[in-house]
Amino acid sequence: MKQIRITKIFSFETGHALFGYDGKCRNVHGHSYKLSVTVIGSPISDSNNVKFGMVIDFSDLKKIVKEEIVDVFDHATVFNKNTPHVHLAKELSDRDHSVLLVDYQPTSEMMVIDFSEKIAKRLPESIKLHSLRLQETDSSYAEWYASDN
Template identity: 80%
Template sequence: MSKIRITKQFTFETGHALYGYDGKCKNVHGHSYKLSVTVIGEPITDMGNAKLGMVIDFGDLKKIVNREIVNVFDHATVFNKNTPHVELAKELSDRGHDVLLVDYQPTSEMMVIDFAAKIQSFLPDTIKLHSLRLSETATSYAEWHAADQL
């Protein structure tokens, strides 16, 4: 059977600040992110399987990505936990805001690496994560490809 790639797209709003950056992005600001998740596998051929003909049910992929990424990052503010922004993060959190402290500089490049690890760990063994594209603006995005990780 042929290997097939399928893609599901997601959107979420997230704020962040880049500690130590020498431009405007050192300030707290936000983006309307668009995440494209592409997986690869063989369509199910078992005639008794309700998912016959699917690589993975789009709904199942949606559940994984929403649980691990969208529901966590949407309308949250992300800071590197090793920066002075932790004081601001605590103040925001104390006021009821969703704040994420991560182990990395929250650039699109680093976020897409984080997202790839999270998504891969929940995919069935028969399905592989092929690529991610995280668009931060209409003209700027970061991509992760499994083939580049070898």
């Protein structure tokens, strides 16, 4: 059967700071991210299946991405846990702010790699993660493609 790509787009607000960076992004700031998630698979051919004709129900894909990415990163501030930002993270956490400590520099490039791993492990076996696009601003985004990895 033919392979079809399905894409769903998600939005979330996240703050971050790039420790050691030589530009403005070393300061804590935030973005209105848009994450496009594209999966690939064959539409279900069993006419008795309630999902007949679908690669994946958009609501099933939404549940995965919401639980793994949106609910975790939305309105949180992300810091690399291997930098002195951990002191700022602790202070923010102590004041009931949502803080994520990750083991990478929280650039769009590294976030999209992290997201690809989290989403791929949750997909049904018959469906593969094809690509992700993480848009940080209107004119800047990072893309991840399974075929490149």
